[in-house]
Amino acid sequence: MKKITVFNNLTKQKEILEPLDPTTINIYTCGPTVYDDSHIGHARSALTWDVITRFLRYAGYKVHWARNITDIDDKILKKSIELGINPSKVARIYTYSFYEDMIRLGIDWPDYEPQATQYLPQMYSFIESLIKNKHAYTVDNDVYFSVSSFKEYGKLKGQNIQELEKGFGRIEPNEKKKNKLDFALWKGVKSNNEYGFDSPWGKGRPGWHLECSTMNYSLFGPTLDIHGGGDDLIFPHHENEIAQSESLTGRPFAKYWLHNGMILVNEEKMAKSLGNFITIKEVLKSTTPNALRFFVLNTHYRMPLNYTSEALVAAQNGINRLQEALSDLSDNNLPESSTGNFAKEFTDAMCNDFNTPIALSILFNITDKINTEKNPKQKKAYQKELLNLSQTLGLNLINTQAEYATLKDKSFSSIIEMLINWRIECKNNKDYKSADKIRDILSKCNIEVKDLTDNKYKWQFKA
């Protein structure tokens, strides 16, 4: 297998991927905060790491992938007040919603899905060690990390502490902090009614950055191979993770830092805070998981990706062409052997910092071969190759009927609307015989049409 090259954000250059253990890769990627339905930005992130871990396994590595769930956080508390339910229940509701989305998108289950609230004792000892080492200090019932205690602070962002301080004008000063760049490891409650956990520093909740450091340390020890996440997390989240973890262990936290680009809507970042997000559930009403995956993989993972409905249509049509080339195959009817003619090109592309757009273009090159190959045996071999490589990207090109079922509601409604409109046309032409026939047909399908004035109508299911 060829060497895999990755763009390491810590060094800002492409490097050959050399895990600590040559046979195994430990990878941790930042997952969602579960306070609402996930949007397609989360889908992009999940798809990116799904494909990267799939390829690492394809390349022969043993992969241990962890993706956290942030299940305690200010936004969750806010939501719990809005909904009038316990914060842990809010977290569970949206964790399950996230899982539902991940299943529909065909994301492989990570090997670990640590949740913040399951690691509180480990967090306490993490904080205690930092206090003992003078990297953290307590103020009232809060604990803060002291940025000035970590000389390399800013190395991921590429700025030193002085430079970072200069650009700090936008942040409201917190009087409790010794340095304005310091961040909370533990946030004490303001009043006893507030939700929280009992800790050595009183009732409160963990700071966001702490969970990733703690869970990484618990799962993988001082140093892991790859740490991933969205590029909006580089600063301060990942910077702070580095500061905490390296202050604790004195060892490098992660060898390689990989970040996926954002999804944009109208050239603007899609984010919950901007309110311009499209949920995964919403988008899957009008497109298939395959098409969404194609849409995402057609752009290199580090580039921004502009969301448009046109692009999703293009993706769906592209997927259709690939599926068409395998339309005579099914699970009971798979060719035995692959040509292997394209596997090298495919691997080369993926080894070059996971160049999925090139990898996809190779799938189309194989499709050309399938569609023009006269020799049936050879054609089968090309089909097998297309199937193998598409599966490495997590695409599902055969047995696709189940996928279309997710679109059923939309198609179903539009067919009914169409029939009703046809019926109105018949009525307007005084062709009542045809109009009645259409109404009878709908009626047999348990759809009752009710005429209103001015060609208006409504329809409903009847038992």
Add this chain to the structure above:
RNA sequence: GGCGGCUUAGCCAAGUGGUAAGGCAGAGGUCUGCAAAACCUCUAUGCGGCGGUUCAAAUCCGCCAGCCGCCUCCA
């Protein structure tokens, strides 16, 4: 203000020194009862602009313009 990134055909998007992948859309044709699918042909002398380095630049350097991200929670 500080730091980082982007600008390639109608649209999406690869390509980081050797003469522009791939997809979508579009045009013409073959096939077809008609479609669909498939196949064949065509669709950027040019990669934001201006300079420079080089035998050779979309690719390297400089300047300019436009756009975006992070610095507050964010995948």
